[in-house]
Amino acid sequence: MDPKALVPGIKPGRMDKAAIEAGFGDLHPALDDHEALVAADRCYFCHDAPCQTACPTEIDIPLFIRQIATGTPEAAARTILSQNILGGMCARVCPTETLCEEVCVREVAEGKPVEIGRLQRYATDTLMAQNVHPFERDAATGKRVAVVGAGPAGLACAHRLAMMGHDVVLMDARPKPGGLNEYGIAAYKSTEDFAAREVAWLMQIGGIELQSGVALGRDVTLEALKAEYDAVFLGLGLGGVNALGVDGDDREGVADAVSFIADLRQASDLSALPVGRDVVVIGGGMTAVDAAVQSKLLGALNVTIVYRRSQERMAASVYEQELAQSKGVRIICNASPVAVHGNGAVREIEFEFTDDALAPTGERFRLPADQVFRAIGQTLTGEGLPELDGRKIAVDGTGRTSLDGVWAGGDCASGGDDLTVTAVAEGRDAAEDIHMSLMG
Amino acid sequence: MADLTSNFIGIKSPNPFWLASAPPTDKEYNVRRAFEAGWGGVVWKTLGEQGPPVVNVNGPRYGAIWGADRRLLGLNNIELITDRPLEVNLREMKSVKRDYPDRALIASIMVPCTEEAWKAILPLVEETGADGVELNFGCPHGMSERGMGSAVGQVPEYIEMVTRWVKQYTRMPCIVKLTPNITDIRKPAMAAHAGGADAVSLINTINSITSVDLDLFAPEPTIDGKGAHGGYCGPAVKPIALNMVSEIARSPEMRGLPISGIGGVTTWKDAAEFMALGAGNVQVCTAAMTYGFKIVQEMISGLSQYLDEKEISLSDLVGRAVPNVSDWQHLNLNYVSKAKIDQELCISCGRCYAACEDTSHQAIDMSEDRVFTVKDDECVACNLCVNVCPVEDCITMEQMAPGAVDPRTGKVVEAVPADWTTHPNNPMSATAAE
Structure with missing residues (x-):
């Protein structure tokens, strides 16, 4: 075994660069x-x-x-x-x-x-x-729409609006557009900078002005957007990450899985990206799998996903679970974290087995860990938003919110699964409704 | 292991699988390899008259039709008869026959339509020790422009005339190979029969253009921007060949005329079907050209297993289906069946529904949860749903028992057969005349 793999702590270059790059190749190679x-x-x-x-x-x-x-x-x-x-x-x-x-x-x-x-x-x-953009804009309507968030929902909404002749200003808090496509999903699903290429291709429709680094609540307010534009679409995504809520959650080495994935997606040299020797990912969804698999691909020796309920209830599909397992990730179910131990940095994480109703059983165990990722869900953040339904913006079937002239879609809005494809559908359908509303 | 030994018009071969006269049988090298692979016989690539041989195009000779995964379904060719000197072919035939005395070796011949031409070539062929001759009256391309091949096969009088010459000038058994590029296959077959042919073989290839190059606007295969019609063969032509074989086999005038079945034989099953419709043996070309000579091993093992399972001999198989080939007017109109969908096997693709609803009798019902069922009161048992269903045996045609009431017509299913000849709607029927 390569001795670099055994070094404790969060270190880069646990495997050769070539091996890392091979691991991050296309998950499903293109069909010829x-x-x-x-x-x-x-x-x-x-x-x-x-x-x-x-x-x-x-x-x-x-x-x-x-x-x-x-x-x-x-x-x-x-x-x-x-x-x-x-x-x-x-x-x-x-x-x-x-x-x-x-x-x-x-x-x-x-x-x-x-x-x-x-x-x-x-x-x-x-x-x-072929660098062909297959759609053309309709005649200009003179209407202006603000789309907040350049993730899948915002992009789909902006494109459809632009196609129907409206002028769109597309804002995103991050330096690059694409949302989770650019920052969130596993690298082996979007190789060769596909997310950025797709956005550039999409923008060929024309009529979309991109404003990067513009955050709602920091650089612009919903009130101001409502006043300035004929309509507003909110595709904010979920900016916050749930905390573990246990002792030691703030120890060095404990991080959000989404941040790890974002760093990984933006890294120009994966062999320079540090990863723990013993990585524990807490959660049961796609983000947990993406973080775990990519940790393994970076060269982590032991990677374990710990999920509080039974395996059948994991939000990650069976396919994703098997992908993780095929890469050498261990999945432990029915266990909740109770404490993160260590002297400054994390050294171990302690779990308690739970029954299916999440009641503690009293059985505890510890896993060695020099890196712990939280992947237990994200939350909507921001103030002055339309009314919520639970923890998300309440919308009707066409994306209308409680505020007149404001629509919402994607992960920030109620209804539907938190999937890229669902966000696209919601953005598209909101655009159609905005169009009806503006032109009706 | 069933005995596959074949005796076709006195020509013996260890099995009924012969390679048809075509590129695979063009020379000694191939034919020896074919015999080593197990082929029972070979019809040597067609010989022409003495003198400078024909020439072939130097561009593509074949065009094709493909199914899924580029599986070759139909092949078209514009290759002519052998382009090697006659004496070379004859020398090689003699050499092969000497070394493989148990295999059938037939010489295919195509010379101009004159008595002298046939009289000249037959003794030369006889001298090779060949077991018989096959008169190529079938090739539809190239040679037909010179008054040979299908140009002869399309004129029954010529067929009869040439066949007589051949029977007159050689003692070798004579097979007449027929072209399908005619309206009624019985006419040329009758002519061959009248001329004294020992057998007919069919079908030769069908006039065809396989496709058009939509950039060059030229037929395929394209030679320097132009294409000519070629002869179509392979699995795609099998239904046409089966019908033509059966037409001859069930013709009272030609009862007992031996038939060598040709046309898309690809597996043992195809061969068995030809033989059941009256072919005494089969000839194969496209399948060998697609997969190589080794396929004969599957044909041998498959036919043998089938005969063992049926507990019949090879000769029992020949013609066994002929009595069941009928005219439409004699089909039993009192036979009533209904489509039935096996819900266990159904995968809910809905193809039966689309086909029936859009193009047939609106006899399949689709429920909200995609359960497909047949409406017996609308079903005419056309079989389209069976044919478009991707799952074998999922939809079957179930016969209605005599005495039951057909919900479509409201009539009781009669036990006694009745056909169109006696149907009251038939103005020519005996009962209607009463």
Whole structure:
């Protein structure tokens, strides 16, 4: 074993640069032309297809697959992008195993669905490689809309509004647009700077002015936006991270999984990125898996996900769980953290086993840890927002909030799963409603 | 292991699988390898008359149609008869036959439509020790422009005339190879029969253009921007070939005329189907050209297993389905069936629904939760749903028992067969005339 792997503490370069880069290669390599034809040929072109129903953006999947099968992936891409302008990213990050591919009749029949996600990527990659933007703006309406947050919901909303002739100002607190596409998802799902390339391609529609580094509540207020623009769309995402709420939560080495992932996504040299020898990730969702797998890929010796409920209840799909396990991540379920131990920096983290009702059982154990990631959910932050429904902005089916002229969508808004594809659907649908409202 | 030994018009071979006259049988090297692989016989690539041989194009000779995963379904060719000197072919045939006396070796011949031409070549062929000759009246491309191949096969009088010459000038068994590029296959077959042919073989390839290059606006295969129609073969032509074989087999005038079945034979099952429809053996080309000579091993093992399972001999198989090939007018109109969907096997793709609802009889119901069921009161048992269903045996046609009431017509299903000839709607029927 490489002695660098055994060094305790949070250190960079636990593996050779080449090994790290290989590990962070494309999770699902692109299909080549022949593979795409073979994969497309497996589609039965179902009537009223279940896959289309299962897609939050309702892409006409049988149609786009048939368009691939007949040698017109560009037409397939138009079919996809007309419903989902971030079809390229969704092809990479959608949990297809719990959406379209789960209900594919071939999954039902053979346990082997049509590879819808990879086919979608094939089509969208083909079009994007030609640097073609397939949509044109309608005649200018003279209306101006502020879109706050340049994540999937904001991008989808901005694009649809721009396409319908409105002028859009798209603001984001971060230095780069893209939201979680740029800062949040695992690097092996968005290789070769895809998130940034996709945004640049999307912006070719025209009529969208991007203002980076502009945060709601810090640089601009909702009141001011309402006054200045004809409509406002909030796609803020979830800016806060839940705390563990146990002793030692603030010890050195305890961090938010989302920050770790963001740092990783922005790192130009992954071999310079430090990671612990013994990493513990607390949580059971996609973020937990993304943090755990990437820790392992950086060279962490022991990576453990600890989840407080049973494995069946993990928000991460079975596919994601198996991905983690295949990379050597251990998953411990039914255990909650009770204390983070150490002298300054974390050395151990202590858990207590819980039953399915989360009641403590009295059985405790400790895991050695020099790095602990919190992945137990994110929260909406900000003041002066529209009324909330629970912990998120209350919206109706078309994204309207309690404030006149203000719409919201994506993770910050109530309803729907916190998925990229759901955010795209909500942003798109809000744009349609804004258009109706402005032009009606 | 069933005995696959074949005796076709007195020509013996260890199995009924022959390679058809085509590129795979163009020379000694290939034919020896074919025999080593297990082929029962070979029809040597068509010989032309003595003198400078024909020439082929130097661009592509083949075009194709593909199915899923580029599986070759149909092949088209514009290759002519052998482009090697006659004496070379004859020398090689003799050498091969000497070394493989148990295998069938047939010479395919195409010479101009004159008595002298046929009279000249037959003794030369006979001298090789070949077991028989096959008259190539089938090739639809190139040679037909010179009055040979299908140009002869399309004129029954020529077929009969040439066949007579051949029977007159050689003692070798004579097979006449027919072109499908005609309206009624029985006419050329009858002509061959009348001329004294020992057998017919069919089908030769079908006139075709496989595709058009949409950039060059030229047919495929394209040679310097132009294309010519070629001969179509492979799995795609099998249904046409089966019908033509059966038309001859069930023709009373040609009862007992041996048939060598050709056209898309790819597996043992295809061969068995040809034989059940009356072929005494089969000839294979495209399958060998697609997969190589080794496929004959599957054909041998498959046919053998099938015969063992059925407990019949090879000769029992030949023609066994012929009595069941009927005219439409004799089909039993009192036979009523209904489609039935096996809900356990159904994967809810809805293709049956789309097909029936959009293009047939609106006889399938789709529920909110995607359960598909047949409406017996609308189902005419057309079988389209069975054909479009991707799951084998999921939809079946179930016969209605005599005595039951067909909910579509409200009539009782009769036990006694009745066909169109006696149907009251038939103005020509006997009962209607009463």
